[in-house]
Amino acid sequence: MSGQISISDQAYPQRRSSQTTPQPKTVGEKSSALWVASRNRQDSNSFFRSTYPFGWVFHILLPRLPIRISSPPIHLWCFRRGRVCCTVTQDTMQGRKVVKADTVEVRVVSPIVTRGFRKLSDLKALEYTGVTVSHAEIRTGPGSIESEFEAAVSVPGTVAEVIRAQSEGVDAVIIDCMGDPGLRAAREVATIPVLGPCETGMHIAAMLGHRFSVLTVMRRLRPAFENTAAIAGLSTKLASVRSVDIPVLELELDLERTKALLVQEGVRAVEEDGAEALIFGCTGLMGCAASLREGLLARGIDVPVVDPIPTAVSIAAALVRSNLSQSKYTFPMPPQKELLGYDDIRLPRAIAAE
Known part of the structure; x- marks a missing residue:
């Protein structure tokens, strides 16, 4: 057309x-x-x-x-x-709501059950003219995600919250974990944009530097990040995965120590691994980008630091305003069949791929 x-x-x-x-x-x-x-x-x-x-x-x-x-x-x-x-129209070929309104609502879904870990006030600080941010937490799942097992058990609750967000008229969803748990499944059950901060942040980091490094919490998460980079086609861009070896729920117990370790590992990533951009490997580090960049600049290192959640919020809003969402050829609606034991999950009406 x-x-x-x-x-x-x-x-x-x-x-x-x-x-x-x-x-x-x-x-x-x-x-x-x-x-x-x-x-x-x-x-x-x-x-x-x-x-x-x-x-x-x-x-x-x-x-x-x-x-x-x-x-x-x-x-x-x-x-x-x-x-x-501004208006809201209907794309009759895809059955999608096309949002052109004064305000885009982006919902951040935390795939953990630790209440208060993600403060709504921190998310509200990410709002700007024309963009609002709401928050939801899963009802059943892990206290934090530091393993493939914990990521797996968080998926049903995450998918349920994505379905609920779309039914409530939310314009885009971000999964609040760098493991991107349930990302592909959530994209199947939704027509609004669903973003994983890891996949999104890696693509942005690859745009800003020739190679990037991930600064995460635990050494055991390295294979997961390498797998995500491979699926995203960014293996050759991933310089390294470095960790501060602090569990997710303990990051704020001594925030100054956490920041100091981030600077230490960031310097090593640049000088030893050849990274030219850095990305946080845990959304629990949100808000630490400025202090990390300041510490790097003090050592003569000028590289971008990608804070995945704020970055994903802006990308999600841009997708909505551009009338873009995941392909239903890549992420077709699941077939309608019996689903036992998942009372929170009600699949929306199937939408045929073009």
């Missing part, structure tokens, strides 16, 4: 009143809306050239952009006048 951009005459009186593009009909659509529709892109090129500084950039690039939209058209953002229109 091709795209066309047209602007209402009321919002931009300098434009021709004889344009043939159909005008918006609803009250919300009569605002200064930037529409993506179909057919004539030449008009959009002349608009960008005449209206914006550096409009020639859009004149060159716009015809080459593979824009795919749902119907009715998706409201976008006007570069000059800020947000111009």
